[in-house]
Amino acid sequence: MKIVEARVIVTCPGRNLVTLKIVTDEGLYGIGDATLNGRELAVVAYLEEHVLPALIGRDAHRIEDIWQYLYRGAYWRRGPVTMTAIAAVDVALWDIKAKAANMPLYQLLGGKSRERVMVYGHATGKDIEGCLDEVARHVELGYKAVRVQCGIPGIATTYGVAKRSGERYEPADSDLPAEHVWDTAKYLNYVPKLFAAVRERFGDDLHILHDVHHRLTPIEAGRLGKAVEPYNLFWLEDCTPAENQQSFRLIRQHTTTPLAVGEVFNSIHDCRELIQEQLIDYIRTTLVHAGGITHVRRIADFAALFQVRTGFHGATDLSPVCMGAALHFDTWVPNFGIQEHMPHEEHIDEVFPHAYRFEDGHFTPGDAPGHGVDIDEDLARQYPYKRASLPVNRLEDGTLWHW
Ligand SMILES: O=C(O)C(=O)C[C@H](O)[C@H](O)CO
Numbered sequence: 001m002k003i004v005e006a007r008v009i010v011t012c013p014g015r016n017l018v019t020l021k022i023v024t025d026e027g028l029y030g031i032g033d034a035t036l037n038g039r040e041l042a043v044v045a046y047l048e049e050h051v052l053p054a055l056i057g058r059d060a061h062r063i064e065d066i067w068q069y070l071y072r073g074a075y076w077r078r079g080p081v082t083m084t085a086i087a088a089v090d091v092a093l094w095d096i097k098a099k100a101a102n103m104p105l106y107q108l109l110g111g112k113s114r115e116r117v118m119v120y121g122h123a124t125g126k127d128i129e130g131c132l133d134e135v136a137r138h139v140e141l142g143y144k145a146v147r148v149q150c151g152i153p154g155i156a157t158t159y160g161v162a163k164r165s166g167e168r169y170e171p172a173d174s175d176l177p178a179e180h181v182w183d184t185a186k187y188l189n190y191v192p193k194l195f196a197a198v199r200e201r202f203g204d205d206l207h208i209l210h211d212v213h214h215r216l217t218p219i220e221a222g223r224l225g226k227a228v229e230p231y232n233l234f235w236l237e238d239c240t241p242a243e244n245q246q247s248f249r250l251i252r253q254h255t256t257t258p259l260a261v262g263e264v265f266n267s268i269h270d271c272r273e274l275i276q277e278q279l280i281d282y283i284r285t286t287l288v289h290a291g292g293i294t295h296v297r298r299i300a301d302f303a304a305l306f307q308v309r310t311g312f313h314g315a316t317d318l319s320p321v322c323m324g325a326a327l328h329f330d331t332w333v334p335n336f337g338i339q340e341h342m343p344h345e346e347h348i349d350e351v352f353p354h355a356y357r358f359e360d361g362h363f364t365p366g367d368a369p370g371h372g373v374d375i376d377e378d379l380a381r382q383y384p385y386k387r388a389s390l391p392v393n394r395l396e397d398g399t400l401w402h403w
């Protein structure tokens with residue numbers, strides 16, 4: 001089955017999303033997500049100039065060989081742009097293979113390890129009260145797990161908190177990066193009160209998650225993890241930047257709060273020590289940014305050896321194509337932990353009709369052949385690309401900080 005055409009579709013039905021479509025001489029096609037938030041056109045250029053011309057004429061069934069060709073053959077290995085481009089090709093080819101077999105993708109991966117996939121939703125509020133109302137709304141919708149984030153008194157802006165209650169927050173919310181302000185001391189003094197309030201109102205059964213967005217030093221992360229142990233978090237995410245994987249040893253020495261890391265990783269080498277030394281509990285690296293199913297399967301299998309479970313990234317900047325493929329992966333992967341879920345806007349769902357369904361705090365991927373997500377190209381064309389950037393973060397004295 002030969003690849004006869006490969007094209008990139010950029011659309012902005014509320015936010016920028018990049019999709020790769022690969023067409024074969026048998027009329028089957030597959031699609032893959034190629035969205036790298038705030039750097040979308042870098043991946044488009046990489047695909048159009050360096051990858052797609054080399055795909056034409058290749059056998060669409062040779063997924064592994066094509067993966068190795070794109071990874072080893074580039075000479076310049078790894079990095080988010082390269083690995084997102086490879087992921088788009090890989091997921092589109094798995095979609096084609098599963099369609100050719102007339103099977104839902106999870107069957108090709110090895111079949112179901114579970115009936116449904118638990119997801120966590122996002123509750124955000126300007127303050128603790130506002131956040132609690134949003135947790136209540138999520139519980140009513142059926143969520144069994146909720147990520148909680150709230151504004152911090154004395155800090156004017158907090159990333160990851162919606163502008164109005166009941167709305168989603170948008171990670172890339174301005175043309176050029178907005179400037180946020182950060183104060184670690186204020187955050188550390190306040191945020192444990194949020195978890196105390198959630199436990200007090202919702203009891204012990206609700207799974208609570210929290211994202212620190214890389215803002216603490218390792219010893220501060222240890223302090224936070226220890227302080228929140230009474231509230232039994234499902235996980236504390238990205239508590240410190242993870243380029244230095246060894247820094248997590250220090251955090252582990254101080255707390256038993258489970259740790260999740262990896263949404264910005266793009267390779268097994270980014271998380272090898274974290275996993276091998278059991279410095280984390282959940283690996284968040286997902287299909288679109290880490291070379292697709294072929295590579296993330298290696299990460300998940302490696303993680304399984306050390307009892308590290310998956311907890312894939314699933315913010316709205318990962319398109320429904322990634323969500324659909326991830327849900328098939330989650331249905332199969334033996335060491336599944338949880339899946340992030342931020343609902344896409346209605347216009348996005350219209351552009352990407354999909355087979356996956358939400359019920360009672362869980363998703364099922366559906367039984368359509370392939371990953372079950374399609375793209376309406378005519379509709380996609382009605383929403384042209386619009387530059388949008390993620391914010392930057394500064395301390396009150398102006399120092400540029402992590403986020
Ligand atoms: O969903 C999360 O956990 C995030 O941290 C969201 C990220 O900031 C967002 O996807 C960046 O593009």
Ligand SMILES: [Mg+2]
Nearest residue numbers: 211237238263
């Ligand atoms: Mg995160």
